Amino acid sequence: MSKTVGVIGGGQLARMMIPAATNLGLTLRVLAEKEGEPAALAVTALGSHLDVEDVLRFAEGVDVVTFDHEHVPQAVLRELVARGVNVQPSPDALQFAQDKLLMRERLAELGVPVPDWARVVSSEQLARFLADHGGRAVLKTARGGYDGKGVRVVRDASDADDWFAAADGEALLVEELVEFRRELAQLVARRPSGELALWPVVESVQRDGVCAEVIAPAPHAAGKVADVAADIATTVAEALGVTGVLAVELFETTDDRLLVNELAMRPHNTGHWSIDGSTTSQFEQHLRAVLDLPLGATGCRDEWSVMVNVLGGPATGAVTDRYDLAFADQPTVKFHFYDKAPRPGRKIGHVTAGGDDLDLTVFSARAAAAFFDN
Amino acid sequence: MSKTVGVIGGGQLARMMIPAATNLGLTLRVLAEKEGEPAALAVTALGSHLDVEDVLRFAEGVDVVTFDHEHVPQAVLRELVARGVNVQPSPDALQFAQDKLLMRERLAELGVPVPDWARVVSSEQLARFLADHGGRAVLKTARGGYDGKGVRVVRDASDADDWFAAADGEALLVEELVEFRRELAQLVARRPSGELALWPVVESVQRDGVCAEVIAPAPHAAGKVADVAADIATTVAEALGVTGVLAVELFETTDDRLLVNELAMRPHNTGHWSIDGSTTSQFEQHLRAVLDLPLGATGCRDEWSVMVNVLGGPATGAVTDRYDLAFADQPTVKFHFYDKAPRPGRKIGHVTAGGDDLDLTVFSARAAAAFFDN
Incomplete structure (x- = not known):
C-alpha cells in the first residue's frame, strides 16, 4: 500500500x-x-x-x-x-498564515523582527500611525490577500475609507513602509516530529506586488544575512509549530536589518527554483514533511539558480506555439507550465536556469521567459 | 491548447x-x-x-x-x-526493435559491429553454429523477449529442442557467446526533423539477464570508447529512422571492440539515471523528440551518477514501510518507486545517487537500494 x-x-x-x-x-x-x-x-x-x-x-x-x-x-x-x-500544517499553525494581524502579534511576542505595525479600525487610528511614520504606510487586510491583492500604500487616512467601510468593523493591519534594499525569502521544511531542513536564503524580485524573479542563493548573503534569515525561519517554524514547507518573506533594510514581511505555510513561488536547482525540491520536501518522513538534502545543484515567472503569457496563440523557438534558444533551461490560459499578469509558468556565472544565468532565464511574452 | x-x-x-x-x-x-x-x-x-x-x-x-x-x-x-x-517511432523503425533477426540483418548491412550470428530453423543448423563457435552460443527468440526472457545459453543443439518445437517453423537467432569485459549502453534521442542528442555512454551491470546497476558516464570510456559508441548509436538512429529515445546496448569485448547487443526504441532502464543526473531526462527528451520539439541539453549534473534497481522488494510489509530508515540514511539519494507490488526479481523501483567520488556514489546508491531488500 x-x-x-x-x-x-x-x-x-x-x-x-x-x-x-x-x-x-x-x-x-x-x-x-x-x-x-x-x-x-x-x-x-x-x-x-x-x-x-x-x-x-x-x-x-x-x-x-x-x-x-x-x-x-x-x-x-x-x-x-x-x-x-x-x-499538516495544523490549524493552530495555519491561523498565523491566514490572519496577518495574528501573525504580527505572535511574531512580535517572539521577538522576531517585523516592520512597525498597528491594528487599526478607524481613519483616526490610521491618521495617527501615518503621522508617526512620515506620512506613508502600507495597509493590509488581515485575511485573504495574496500576490499584491489586499495590500495598498496609503499617504492619507482618507485613502482607506473604502476599506474601512468594507471591513465592517474588522481590524486592518497598517505597517511602516520599509526602506529596503531588496527582498529575501527563507524556506524551511519541518516534520511533526521536529526535524528541520533549510534551503539557502534566496533573493526575490517583485514587480507590482508579484514575484517576478528569484536568485538562489541570494547574492552577497553568505555569513550574517544567511545566518539571521535561517535563525528567523527556524524560530518561526518551531514556535508556531509549522509542518511542511514554511516560506518566510523578508525585507533586507537599507540599515542592514532583516524584517519579516509575510509567511506562507506551503510550497511558495520563491522555492520553485528548487525543482531543478536543489537536491530536494520544495514539493518533494513538503510531501516528506507532512508524512513525517525524513527530509531530503537541500544543497544547491548549481552555483546559481535563477527562476523567472512567466506572467501573462502570449497575447495570441497557445503557450506551446512558443516552444519551438524557446527550447531551441535555451537548451539548458528548464521550462514549467501550469496548463493555465494566458491572461495579463497571471502566473502561467516559470523557467529555471542554472550555472556558474550569475549574469549569464540571469540572462538565460530571462531570455527563456521572454519567448512567452506578448 | x-x-x-x-x-x-x-x-x-x-x-x-x-x-x-x-x-x-x-x-x-x-x-x-x-x-x-x-x-x-x-x-x-x-x-x-x-x-x-x-x-x-x-x-x-x-x-x-x-x-x-x-x-x-x-x-x-x-x-x-x-x-x-x-x-513515433514509425512502424518502419520499430520493426527493428520488435524482431531481433530483422535487426541483426539490418545492422550487418549497415556495417555496424555485431556478434557473429545466424538465422536457425533446425537443430542441425544450430549444431553447425555451435561447432563453429567453440561449442556454445546464445539462442534468442526473434520476438517478445525482454529482461532475460527469450534468451538462453546453449552448449548442445538438443538444448533447444523445446524452442524449435514451440517456434513452429519460425526462425530463431543464434549468436556467439561474446567474451566481454563489460556492458555499455548509448542512449540517443532523435526528432523526426533530424536533430539528435546523445547522453554520455554508460556502463550497465546485468544480473540474471536483468539490469542491476548503471554508472554514468561509463568509467574509462572518455575518448575512443565514447566516440565509437556515439558513432554506432548515431548510425543506427539515422539509418533506421528512429524517433524518440533509442537505447543501444553494447558489449565491450575483451579484445577492445564494441558490438551491438540489443536495441530499444523507447526510454530504457539504462537511462533512468538521467532523471536526476542529466539536465534533460530521457523521459522529457522522449516527449520533446516525438513531438518534434527542440531537444534539451544532455550534460551530466554530477561527475558520477549511479542508478541501482530495486528488484523484488520487501518480502514482508509495504515498500513505504522502509522509507523512514532509507530516507534518513541517504538524504541525497533520489528514490523512485513505481507502485508495483513486490515480487521476487520484479523491478519495482530504482534509486540514483550523484557525487564526485565514484566509490562513494556507488556505495550510497547500493546502500539506499538495500533498504528495500527482503
Whole structure:
C-alpha cells in the first residue's frame, strides 16, 4: 500500500506535487473546485474548501491532508482534526498564515523582527500611525490577500475609507513602509516530529506586488544575512509549530536589518527554483514533511539558480506555439507550465536556469521567459 | 491548447513520463491493459495494444502516439499510420526493435559491429553454429523477449529442442557467446526533423539477464570508447529512422571492440539515471523528440551518477514501510518507486545517487537500494 497525501486546492502548487509524488511512489489526491484546474491530473474530488462536508468526504482514507493555498477556514480545519484527520500544517499553525494581524502579534511576542505595525479600525487610528511614520504606510487586510491583492500604500487616512467601510468593523493591519534594499525569502521544511531542513536564503524580485524573479542563493548573503534569515525561519517554524514547507518573506533594510514581511505555510513561488536547482525540491520536501518522513538534502545543484515567472503569457496563440523557438534558444533551461490560459499578469509558468556565472544565468532565464511574452 | 502525447502501455516507463509532461505543460494520455498499472494516474483508456479498434479509439485527438513497450503488432501500427495518426517511432523503425533477426540483418548491412550470428530453423543448423563457435552460443527468440526472457545459453543443439518445437517453423537467432569485459549502453534521442542528442555512454551491470546497476558516464570510456559508441548509436538512429529515445546496448569485448547487443526504441532502464543526473531526462527528451520539439541539453549534473534497481522488494510489509530508515540514511539519494507490488526479481523501483567520488556514489546508491531488500 502506497501512502496517500490529500491536497486541498487544485492550483499550480498541487500540480507541482505530482512529479514529486510520482517519483516517490506516493499517491496524491486533490480536491479542486472545478474541472480543468492546473492539478487536474491528480484531482479525485470536486468540491469547495469552504464546505466541511466536501472536505470531510475528501479526507476519508488519506494519510494526511495538506494544502495548495491557505484559504480553508479554521472552522473546517478544526472539524477535520476533531474527526481524527491528520492535518499538516495544523490549524493552530495555519491561523498565523491566514490572519496577518495574528501573525504580527505572535511574531512580535517572539521577538522576531517585523516592520512597525498597528491594528487599526478607524481613519483616526490610521491618521495617527501615518503621522508617526512620515506620512506613508502600507495597509493590509488581515485575511485573504495574496500576490499584491489586499495590500495598498496609503499617504492619507482618507485613502482607506473604502476599506474601512468594507471591513465592517474588522481590524486592518497598517505597517511602516520599509526602506529596503531588496527582498529575501527563507524556506524551511519541518516534520511533526521536529526535524528541520533549510534551503539557502534566496533573493526575490517583485514587480507590482508579484514575484517576478528569484536568485538562489541570494547574492552577497553568505555569513550574517544567511545566518539571521535561517535563525528567523527556524524560530518561526518551531514556535508556531509549522509542518511542511514554511516560506518566510523578508525585507533586507537599507540599515542592514532583516524584517519579516509575510509567511506562507506551503510550497511558495520563491522555492520553485528548487525543482531543478536543489537536491530536494520544495514539493518533494513538503510531501516528506507532512508524512513525517525524513527530509531530503537541500544543497544547491548549481552555483546559481535563477527562476523567472512567466506572467501573462502570449497575447495570441497557445503557450506551446512558443516552444519551438524557446527550447531551441535555451537548451539548458528548464521550462514549467501550469496548463493555465494566458491572461495579463497571471502566473502561467516559470523557467529555471542554472550555472556558474550569475549574469549569464540571469540572462538565460530571462531570455527563456521572454519567448512567452506578448 | 496543450499538446497531447498518447502512450501505449501503462508500465513504469509511461509512469516516468508523467513528471516530464507535467513540468512541460503537456497532456499525457495512456492506454493501459487494466487498472492499477504504474502509469494509472495518466490512464485515459483501458484496452489491448493488440486490438486495432482499442488503439484507434485511444489515438483520436492526440498529437502523437508513442510507446511504453515494443509489443504493438506491425499490423496495428500500420493501420494507425494509414488512418493518419502520427506514430513515433514509425512502424518502419520499430520493426527493428520488435524482431531481433530483422535487426541483426539490418545492422550487418549497415556495417555496424555485431556478434557473429545466424538465422536457425533446425537443430542441425544450430549444431553447425555451435561447432563453429567453440561449442556454445546464445539462442534468442526473434520476438517478445525482454529482461532475460527469450534468451538462453546453449552448449548442445538438443538444448533447444523445446524452442524449435514451440517456434513452429519460425526462425530463431543464434549468436556467439561474446567474451566481454563489460556492458555499455548509448542512449540517443532523435526528432523526426533530424536533430539528435546523445547522453554520455554508460556502463550497465546485468544480473540474471536483468539490469542491476548503471554508472554514468561509463568509467574509462572518455575518448575512443565514447566516440565509437556515439558513432554506432548515431548510425543506427539515422539509418533506421528512429524517433524518440533509442537505447543501444553494447558489449565491450575483451579484445577492445564494441558490438551491438540489443536495441530499444523507447526510454530504457539504462537511462533512468538521467532523471536526476542529466539536465534533460530521457523521459522529457522522449516527449520533446516525438513531438518534434527542440531537444534539451544532455550534460551530466554530477561527475558520477549511479542508478541501482530495486528488484523484488520487501518480502514482508509495504515498500513505504522502509522509507523512514532509507530516507534518513541517504538524504541525497533520489528514490523512485513505481507502485508495483513486490515480487521476487520484479523491478519495482530504482534509486540514483550523484557525487564526485565514484566509490562513494556507488556505495550510497547500493546502500539506499538495500533498504528495500527482503
